[in-house]
Amino acid sequence: MSDTHSGHESSGHQSSTALSPLADPGLPPHVYRRADTEPRAAKKAERQVAILFALSAVSTVAFVASFVGIEKDAFIFIPLFGSTQAQQLALGMTLALSLFLIGAGAVHWAKTLMPDHEVIQDRHELRSSDEDRQGVIEVFREGAEAAGLGRRSLIKRTLLGSMGLVTLTPILLLRDLGPLPGKQLETTNWEAGRRLVTDPDGKPLKASDIQVGAVAHILPEMPEGSELTLNDMVKDPVILVRLRPEDFNLPADRKDWVHEGIIAFSKICSHMGCAVGLYEQQTHHLLCPCHQSTFDVETGAQVIFGPAARPLPQLAITVDSEGYLIAKQGFTEPVGPSFWERSS
Amino acid sequence: MKKILRHRRHPIAHFLVLGIALLAIGFGYTLLSPSNAAVATNARSQVVEEGRQIFLKGCSSCHGINAEGASDAPTLLGVGAASVDFQVGTGRMPLANTGVQAMRKKPVYNAEETAALAAYVASLSTGPAIPNAAQLNYERDGNIAEGGELFRTNCAMCHNYAGQGGALTQGKYAPSLMGVEVKTMYEAMLTGPQSMPVFGDRAITPQQKLSMIKFLKGIEAEKGQGGFSLGKVGPVTEGLVAWVLGLGLLIGVSVWLGAKSK
Incomplete structure (x- = not known):
C-alpha cells in the first residue's frame, strides 16, 4: 500500500516539473486620470480643493461668530430633537464642518492631483553590516572602561543593590489594593429585630401602611450613631411587596417568613447585582432592568425568565411590639451575584 | 293695629320685637333646612344613578352588572373614585381592544359623565377619592x-x-x-x-x-443644554445613532478614500 503511495507521489513530482510555472503577470498598465492628461481637468480639481479649504475657513469664522454672537440662553426648536441651546449646537456643527472640510480637501487633492504612479520599493536586509555591529560593541567597551566599572567596585555594588531594592516598591503599592474583602460579601446589616425603614426618608412602616398591590423600597434601620456606608447600600436594599395572602405559593418552610401578605426580597439581582426594582402589580413579577431577569413573587422570587441563576434571597419579616415591620432574622444566604468564594 | 302702635315706645317693646324676630328666623330655618338637605342628597343620588346608567351601558359587559368583576376584568369594588377618574378621564377605559395594556387615548366620556361614573363606583365601596x-x-x-x-x-x-x-x-x-x-x-x-x-x-x-x-x-x-438629547432614554438611542449614523459615515468615508479617482 505504502509502496504504491510513494510511487504515486514521485510520479506526481515528475508531472509537475513538466508543467511550466505561471509567468509573473507584472503590474497592470497605469490608468491616467483626467487631471493627468487634461490641463482643464487639473485646473478644475485644483479649484475644487481650494473651495473645500475655503469653506472650512468660512466654517471656522462661523464658529467664532457663533461664540461671540449667539446668546447663551437662546434656544431653538428642531423637529424630532426638541428644544436645544442654539450656541452649543452652532459651535458643534461649525467646528465639525471646518475640521471635516480640511480633511475632505486634503483627500480630494491627493486623489486627483498628487502623483499616483505605483512605485516598487524593495525591503532592505534586516541584519546590520559586520562593521556596524563591531563598532557598537567597541563603543560599549570603551564607555565601560572610561567609567571605570571594572575598577570602582564600590559604585558597581551600591548601584546593583539600590536597583535591586527599588524593585520591591511595587509590592507595597499592590498591597494597598487590599485588604481582601473577607466575609463582607456574605453579610448584610440585616439581623433579627432590625426595623424596615423606607429609602430614602428612613420612615419605619407598619403592616397597615402597605396596601395590597403596593411596593416599598427598604433599607435597614441603623442603630444610633452608625450610618449605612456605600458598601452597605449595594447589599442591604430590600423590596417589600404586598399580595393577598391566598396569592402565595411558597415552600412550606417559608410560609411564616411572610407577614399578612407582605413579603420582602433582596433588591440586588442574583445575576449581576443591579437593583431589581420593576414590579408588575398584575402579574406579580419582579423584573431586573439590566438583563430582564424576571422573578415570580408568588413562588418566592423563583426565576421565570432571564439569565439569573438563583431566586432573590428572601428576608423573613414579622412585626415588633409596636406593630412596626422588623426582620425576623438576617438573610440566610449571601445576597447579590455569584462570587468566587461564595459558600452556597 | 293702632292699639299696638300706641305702645311702640314702651320699654319692653324693643325686646318683644327682637324676640318675635328671632323666633321667626328659628322657625323659618327649621322649616327650610331639611328640605335643602333633601335636595342635595337627591342631587347626589341623581348623579350616582346617572353614573349607574352609564356603567350599565358602557362598563358592565366586562366588569359585571354590580361591578363585581369577571374573568377578563377586575372588580371595581374598593377602587375608589380616583381610579375611575384616572382610567376613564385619560381614555384608558373603556378599552378599545384587549391588548396587554390599556393605552391613553381620547376620552370616550366627557368630564360630567366621568364624574358620574366615579360617583357611582365610589358609592359601591370605599376607596381613594379624587x-x-x-x-x-x-x-x-x-x-x-x-x-x-x-x-x-x-x-x-x-x-x-x-x-x-x-x-x-x-x-x-x-x-x-x-x-x-x-x-x-x-x-x-x-x-x-x-x-x-x-x-x-x-x-x-x-x-x-x-x-x-x-x-x-x-x-x-x-431645556436641552446643548446637543441632542436623543429622547433622553439613555444608551439605546445613543447606540442606535452611533452604530447606524456614525459607523455609516465612517464606512462612506473609507469607501471614498479607497476609490480611485477618474
Missing part, C-alpha cells in the same frame, strides 16, 4: 430635591430617570410622564393602575407625592 385642586398645589407643597430623590428610588426603574417612560415585559410599558396632568399622576400613585404598584398615602405621603410631581414638572420645563 384629589381636589387644593391637594394638588405642588408649587406650594412640593420640594423638588426631595422629589428627585424619591423619584429615583421609587419610580425611575420603570419610568426612566428623566420620566421618559420605559419597557416592561411582554409589550407592556411604563408611559412617559412628560406632559401628564398633575391630577393624573397623583391618581396613578394613589391607585396603582394596571402594572403599576400602589404608592399609598402612608408609605409615600401626599406631600412627598407632590414633591415628585414638582420634580417631574421641573424636568419637563428644562
Whole structure:
C-alpha cells in the first residue's frame, strides 16, 4: 500500500516539473486620470480643493461668530430633537464642518492631483553590516572602561543593590489594593429585630401602611450613631411587596417568613447585582432592568425568565411590639451575584 | 293695629320685637333646612344613578352588572373614585381592544359623565377619592430635591430617570410622564393602575407625592443644554445613532478614500 503511495507521489513530482510555472503577470498598465492628461481637468480639481479649504475657513469664522454672537440662553426648536441651546449646537456643527472640510480637501487633492504612479520599493536586509555591529560593541567597551566599572567596585555594588531594592516598591503599592474583602460579601446589616425603614426618608412602616398591590423600597434601620456606608447600600436594599395572602405559593418552610401578605426580597439581582426594582402589580413579577431577569413573587422570587441563576434571597419579616415591620432574622444566604468564594 | 302702635315706645317693646324676630328666623330655618338637605342628597343620588346608567351601558359587559368583576376584568369594588377618574378621564377605559395594556387615548366620556361614573363606583365601596385642586398645589407643597430623590428610588426603574417612560415585559410599558396632568399622576400613585404598584398615602405621603410631581414638572420645563438629547432614554438611542449614523459615515468615508479617482 505504502509502496504504491510513494510511487504515486514521485510520479506526481515528475508531472509537475513538466508543467511550466505561471509567468509573473507584472503590474497592470497605469490608468491616467483626467487631471493627468487634461490641463482643464487639473485646473478644475485644483479649484475644487481650494473651495473645500475655503469653506472650512468660512466654517471656522462661523464658529467664532457663533461664540461671540449667539446668546447663551437662546434656544431653538428642531423637529424630532426638541428644544436645544442654539450656541452649543452652532459651535458643534461649525467646528465639525471646518475640521471635516480640511480633511475632505486634503483627500480630494491627493486623489486627483498628487502623483499616483505605483512605485516598487524593495525591503532592505534586516541584519546590520559586520562593521556596524563591531563598532557598537567597541563603543560599549570603551564607555565601560572610561567609567571605570571594572575598577570602582564600590559604585558597581551600591548601584546593583539600590536597583535591586527599588524593585520591591511595587509590592507595597499592590498591597494597598487590599485588604481582601473577607466575609463582607456574605453579610448584610440585616439581623433579627432590625426595623424596615423606607429609602430614602428612613420612615419605619407598619403592616397597615402597605396596601395590597403596593411596593416599598427598604433599607435597614441603623442603630444610633452608625450610618449605612456605600458598601452597605449595594447589599442591604430590600423590596417589600404586598399580595393577598391566598396569592402565595411558597415552600412550606417559608410560609411564616411572610407577614399578612407582605413579603420582602433582596433588591440586588442574583445575576449581576443591579437593583431589581420593576414590579408588575398584575402579574406579580419582579423584573431586573439590566438583563430582564424576571422573578415570580408568588413562588418566592423563583426565576421565570432571564439569565439569573438563583431566586432573590428572601428576608423573613414579622412585626415588633409596636406593630412596626422588623426582620425576623438576617438573610440566610449571601445576597447579590455569584462570587468566587461564595459558600452556597 | 293702632292699639299696638300706641305702645311702640314702651320699654319692653324693643325686646318683644327682637324676640318675635328671632323666633321667626328659628322657625323659618327649621322649616327650610331639611328640605335643602333633601335636595342635595337627591342631587347626589341623581348623579350616582346617572353614573349607574352609564356603567350599565358602557362598563358592565366586562366588569359585571354590580361591578363585581369577571374573568377578563377586575372588580371595581374598593377602587375608589380616583381610579375611575384616572382610567376613564385619560381614555384608558373603556378599552378599545384587549391588548396587554390599556393605552391613553381620547376620552370616550366627557368630564360630567366621568364624574358620574366615579360617583357611582365610589358609592359601591370605599376607596381613594379624587384629589381636589387644593391637594394638588405642588408649587406650594412640593420640594423638588426631595422629589428627585424619591423619584429615583421609587419610580425611575420603570419610568426612566428623566420620566421618559420605559419597557416592561411582554409589550407592556411604563408611559412617559412628560406632559401628564398633575391630577393624573397623583391618581396613578394613589391607585396603582394596571402594572403599576400602589404608592399609598402612608408609605409615600401626599406631600412627598407632590414633591415628585414638582420634580417631574421641573424636568419637563428644562431645556436641552446643548446637543441632542436623543429622547433622553439613555444608551439605546445613543447606540442606535452611533452604530447606524456614525459607523455609516465612517464606512462612506473609507469607501471614498479607497476609490480611485477618474
